[in-house]
Amino acid sequence: MEDSGIIHLFFARAEQALSETRRKYGTYLDQVAYGILRSRRDVEEVVNDTYLGAWNAIPPQIPASLKCFLAQIARNLALNRLDYLTAAKRARHAEALLSELEDCVPDRSSNPALVWETREIGRAVNRFLSDLEPRRRTLFVARYFYGRTLAEAAEQLGITPRQAKYQLSLVRAALKTYLEQEGIEL
Amino acid sequence: MKREKAKRLNRALQEIDDAYLEEAAPRASGKPRRSVWLAAAAAVLCLALILPAALSRHGAGGLLIAAPDYPSMAPYPKEDSLFFDSQYTAWSRDLRTQTHQPAGYADGLEAFFSQSIPVLLTGEAGENRVCSPLTVYMALAVSAELANGESRQQLLSLLGVESIEALRAQAKAVWNSNYRDDGAVKRVLASALWLSDDVDYVPETLQRLADTYYASSYRGEMGSAAMNDALHRWLNEQTDGLLEEQAADLELDPRTLLALTTTVAFRCKWVETFPVGATKQGVFHSPDGDRDVDYMRRTMSDVYYWGAHFSAVSHRLEDGEMWFLLPGEGASPEDLLRDDEVMAFLLGRSAEWENQKYLTVNKILPKFDAASDIDLIEGLKLLGVTDVFDSNWADFSPTAASNEGAFFSQIKHAARVSVDEEGCAAVAFTALIAPEAGMPPDEEVDFILDRPFLFLITGQDGLPLFTGIVNRP
Numbered sequence: 323m324e325d326s327g328i329i330h331l332f333f334a335r336a337e338q339a340l341s342e343t344r345r346k347y348g349t350y351l352d353q354v355a356y357g358i359l360r361s362r363r364d365v366e367e368v369v370n371d372t373y374l375g376a377w378n379a380i381p382p383q384i385p386a387s388l389k390c391f392l393a394q395i396a397r398n399l400a401l402n403r404l405d406y407l408t409a410a411k412r413a414r415h416a417e418a419l420l421s422e423l424e425d426c427v428p429d430r431s432s433n434p435a436l437v438w439e440t441r442e443i444g445r446a447v448n449r450f451l452s453d454l455e456p457r458r459r460t461l462f463v464a465r466y467f468y469g470r471t472l473a474e475a476a477e478q479l480g481i482t483p484r485q486a487k488y489q490l491s492l493v494r495a496a497l498k499t500y501l502e503q504e505g506i507e508l
Numbered sequence: 509m510k511r512e513k514a515k516r517l518n519r520a521l522q523e524i525d526d527a528y529l530e531e532a533a534p535r536a537s538g539k540p541r542r543s544v545w546l547a548a549a550a551a552v553l554c555l556a557l558i559l560p561a562a563l564s565r566h567g568a569g570g571l572l573i574a575a576p577d578y579p580s581m582a583p584y585p586k587e588d589s590l591f592f593d594s595q596y597t598a599w600s601r602d603l604r605t606q607t608h609q610p611a612g613y614a615d616g617l618e619a620f621f622s623q624s625i626p627v628l629l630t631g632e633a634g635e636n637r638v639c640s641p642l643t644v645y646m647a648l649a650v651s652a653e654l655a656n657g658e659s660r661q662q663l664l665s666l667l668g669v670e671s672i673e674a675l676r677a678q679a680k681a682v683w684n685s686n687y688r689d690d691g692a693v694k695r696v697l698a699s700a701l702w703l704s705d706d707v708d709y710v711p712e713t714l715q716r717l718a719d720t721y722y723a724s725s726y727r728g729e730m731g732s733a734a735m736n737d738a739l740h741r742w743l744n745e746q747t748d749g750l751l752e753e754q755a756a757d758l759e760l761d762p763r764t765l766l767a768l769t770t771t772v773a774f775r776c777k778w779v780e781t782f783p784v785g786a787t788k789q790g791v792f793h794s795p796d797g798d799r800d801v802d803y804m805r806r807t808m809s810d811v812y813y814w815g816a817h818f819s820a821v822s823h824r825l826e827d828g829e830m831w832f833l834l835p836g837e838g839a840s841p842e843d844l845l846r847d848d849e850v851m852a853f854l855l856g857r858s859a860e861w862e863n864q865k866y867l868t869v870n871k872i873l874p875k876f877d878a879a880s881d882i883d884l885i886e887g888l889k890l891l892g893v894t895d896v897f898d899s900n901w902a903d904f905s906p907t908a909a910s911n912e913g914a915f916f917s918q919i920k921h922a923a924r925v926s927v928d929e930e931g932c933a934a935v936a937f938t939a940l941i942a943p944e945a946g947m948p949p950d951e952e953v954d955f956i957l958d959r960p961f962l963f964l965i966t967g968q969d970g971l972p973l974f975t976g977i978v979n980r981p
Contacts, residue, residue, distance in 0.1 A: 324607060345811070348866060349780075352809045353534045365809075366866070389533075390526035398522060423514040440516065444523020451528055463532035467521050470534065478534065508513035 325388040332380040340373045347389055351396045357469025358400040358416060359407070368403055372396040397467065419469060425494040428502040438507050450500045454493065461486060462493045527593075573703075574714050576722035579606060579684065584692035599690060606687055607968050613681035614971060616668035618855045620645065621972055623666070625854070626845040627887040628921070629977055633842075634795040636878035638923040638976035640772055642686065642967075644884070646697050647770040647919075649679040650721050651896065653713060654766070657903040659895040666891050676720045683722055685969040686772075693827045695774050695967065698746045699723035702739060702760060702767040704730045709766075713906045723768075731762030739769070746771040754881055754922035765914050766907060774965065774973060779824040782806045782873075792874055793959040794980045801874045801981045803958075810869045812953050813861055815849050818962075821869055821955050825965070828973065830927075832873065833962040834955070841962040841977040854964055855972070868952040876981035879924035888919065925965070925974050 323342050331339035348369065355368040375395040385391030404416050451459050457479055464475040465486075476486035501508075581602045585595035621641050628639040645667065652663040652675055660672065669675045688695045701717065703709055705727050717723040726742070728735040736759055743755035750773065760767055782804040792801045813820040820833045831854070835844050844850040853861060885897055895901040896916045904911040957978075965974040 324604070344866070348811070349809055350533065357534075387526045387530070390529045393529055393533075394522055401519060401522075420511060420514045420518060423517050424510050426517055427510055427513040440520045441523055443517065443520035447517075447520060448523065448525050448528075451524065456531070459528060460532040463524060463528050464534070466518070467524055467529065468532060468534055474534075478532075508516045 325385075328388060329380060329384065332377065340377065343373060343376060343388075343392065347392055350389065351392055354393045354396045354468060355400045358397065358404055358419075360416075360469075364400075364403055364407070368396060368399045371399050375399065416469075419466060422490070422494065423466065425491070426497045426501065427508055428498060428506065443506060443508065446501065446504050446506050447497070450497055454496075458489055458493050461489055462497075465490055571727050572724060573727050574718045574723075574725035576718045576724060578689070578696070578722065579687060581606070581688065581690045584690045603688070603690075607685050609681035609685045609969075610677070613678055613685070614969065617645070617678075617682075617971065619668045620666060621855055622851045623891055624887075625851070625972070625975055627890055628882065628884070629845055629975065630842070630887070631880070631882065634979050636876075636880055636976065636978055636980055637882075638878050638880045638925050638974065639882060639921060640923050640974050641972040642682070642697060643770050643772050643923075644921065646679065646683065646699060646721065647768060648888075648893075649675055650699055650717060650723060650768055650770070651916075653717060653721070654768075654904055654907045655896055655902070656905045659901065659903045662893045662895055666888075666893055676716075680720050682969075682971065686967050686971065686973070688827060693774075693776055694748075695772065695776075695827065695973075696746070697722070697770065697772050699768065699770045700742055701725040702730075702735065702764070702769070703727040704765055706730075707765060707908050707910060709908050710906055730760050730764045735760055739767075743769060743771065747773045748775070750924050750926075751879075751922050754879070754920075754924075757881075758920065761917070765904075765911070772973065774828075776825040776827050779826055780806060780808060787875070790872075790874075791958065792981055795960065796980070799980065801876070803872050803874055803956075805870070805872050807868060807870045809866065810871075811864050811866050812869050812955065813853065813864045815847075815853060815863060817847055818844055818850055818853075819955065820853065821871060823871065823873075828965060828967045831964040831966070832955070832957055833964075834957055834959070835961070841960050841979075844962055845977075850962075854962075854975070870952065870954045870956075872954065872956040872958075873927070874957055874978075874981040875927055876978050877924070877926035878976055878978050878981075879922070880976075882921045882923075884919040884921050885916070923974060923976070925963070925976055 323346065328339055328342045328346065331342060351369045351372055352365055355365040355372075359365055359368065372392060372395045376392055379391075379395070383391075407416070451462070454462070461475055461479055464470045464478055465472070470478065472483045472486050472490075476483040479486070481489075579602075582595070582598035585592050585599050624644060625639075625641055628641065628644065629637045631637045648663055648667060652660050652667070652672060655663065664670070664672065664675060667675060669678060683697050686695060686697055699717070699721055701714070701723055703725060714725050718725070724742075726735075726738060728738065739758060739760060740755050743758070744752055747755070758769075783806065786805045787802050788805075789800050790803045791798050810821060817836045817839050818833050819836070820831060822829050822831045824830075833841075833844060833850065833854070835841055889897065895903070899913045899915040902915040904914050907914075960977065960979045962977055963975065964972055967973050
């Protein structure tokens with residue numbers, strides 16, 4: 323079913339919206355959540371909650387891309403779940419991702435009292451990504467949004483995990499410089 | 509402190525643009541991808557309308573006199589093109605235009621398919637059986653245009669429509685929703701009329717067939733080598749040569765008033781490829797004994813369905829879906845065809861199916877190449893279409909003024925579906941226990957098609973493009 327049809331079902335409050343969403347995007351959402359959580363049991367919960375989240379959000383919202391809208395809900399829920407899991411020291415994969423993202427945190431702090439809104443940081447990241455060479459951008463998003471392992475992200479781009487690791491280190495360094503230049507505080 | 513900042517940055521990644529998410533999505537359906545797995549299918553249906561009185565013959569063969577105007581579609585975008593984004597936008601816009609047909613256009617078709625599929629797939633025990641329900645639908649819809657009176661009414665009743673006007677609207681929508689020719693996927697419900705140059709046909713009818721059913725018309729000397737060659741060339745072109753053998757058998761009898769050929773060819777990539785190298789030989793329990801076949805494997809999170817006498821999974825195609833139904837132990841695919849529950853499941857109710865579970869599915873599917881050749885006359889008679897086969901009752905007045913005594917002498921339907929993988933290499937293949945039909949275990953299920961099974965290929969609109977029984981992969 324086309325996305326417009328599924329959104330129409332959400333607006334009509336027809337429960338078929340959920341089954342159609344699961345049918346079309348279930349596997350994809352599973353991957354989004356799995357990239358972060360790496361646990362089937364947790365993924366199942368998160369993805370089910372994603373459908374509920376979409377049900378509550380549409381209407382009033384009308385997503386431009388249903389797929390990406392769902393991915394954002396799923397990722398948000400997965401991160402919430404991850405907070406709990408990391409507290410319980412159960413998420414080694416996520417630890418690795420966060421540890422790599424620490425490389426992007428600006429060293430200098432012009433105004434420590436200022437904390438930027440998440441949305442503003444996101445916009446800056448988008449500006450950075452828009453100027454990035456497309457293959458590096460794909461690699462970055464695959465690794466840090468979708469939580470792919472190095473091997474998975476490398477396979478997606480047809481390069482070796484070693485090359486992926488090296489390219490990602492360059493992108494992280496560039497992002498750190500960019501955030502510093504933009505004066506962004508995390 | 510730094511960890512907290514990394515977490516904030518991680519949260520901020522939530523705001524990454526949709527376009528970049530699509531770009532890096534692990535599996536973006538409909539987007540270009542390298543793929544090695546293909547499903548190919550083709551079907552041809554040929555109706556011959558015979559006029560028993562011998563006609564004087566003259567003229568050459570295969571002159572195209574009417575051609576439909578197929579919709580134009582932007583080509584499938586090139587993955588490495590600098591203009592990928594604009595190409596993708598144009599392509600997806602055209603695809604949406606084709607698939608957005610009037611709401612409810614397919615209403616009523618379910619009854620036709622649920623009646624006709626069991627008849628189409630009934631045949632000799634132990635043989636593979638393949639058909640294209642949509643091709644049969646389109647051929648019968650065109651036949652209804654050619655006929656009148658009770659002859660037409662019987663066809664309309666079988667197709668589940670109240671009037672010829674309703675059929676025209678529906679057939680046009682069905683044709684369009686299934687049309688795709690963008691360089692990556694070719695799926696065209698193509699029809700052609702083969703007309704004798706001795707007969708004066710009703711031009712309005714031919715024009716309507718071109719406008720509404722996208723049918724071409726060729727005219728020439730029936731039975732001549734030139735006309736038969738033109739017919740074979742057209743068939744092979746439309747079916748990508750997949751049915752060359754069956755097409756070669758079709759000859760136009762000199763007494764033929766009109767022949768109608770309807771075809772569909774379909775080649776499509778899987779969205780989730782089966783890993784190269786995971787394919788391994790295993791035993792398939794055919795009715796005539798065990799045989800070694802190549803099994804492809806993929807483990808994935810997916811929906812597993814079950815009913816009283818079957819279990820089922822689907823595998824997504826970039827432009828549709830392929831369903832596999834495994835009968836429970838002791839049951840045959842033919843038994844499933846007689847089961848109303850199975851037919852309801854097959855014809856689009858899977859989304860609301862109560863017995864479904866999302867879990868880890870180990871899909872173990874045989875590669876196969878199944879073809880069959882079916883004469884539909886007896887089957888259609890069973891379904892209540894009788895007059896068009898009887899020279900005393902048939903009425904083909906919309907086709908030609910001199911139609912007295914004309915009747916359909918043959919309806920041959922040939923179809924072939926092959927599912928294949930390139931570059932297989934061996935890795936260890938552990939024998940797994942085939943599941944019984946019924947509720948699956950909690951977390952993981954093996955779905956092994958190692959005995960006769962039923963399959964169905966649907967397009968984007970969920971209508972049955974191909975269905976079949978595989979007894980011998």
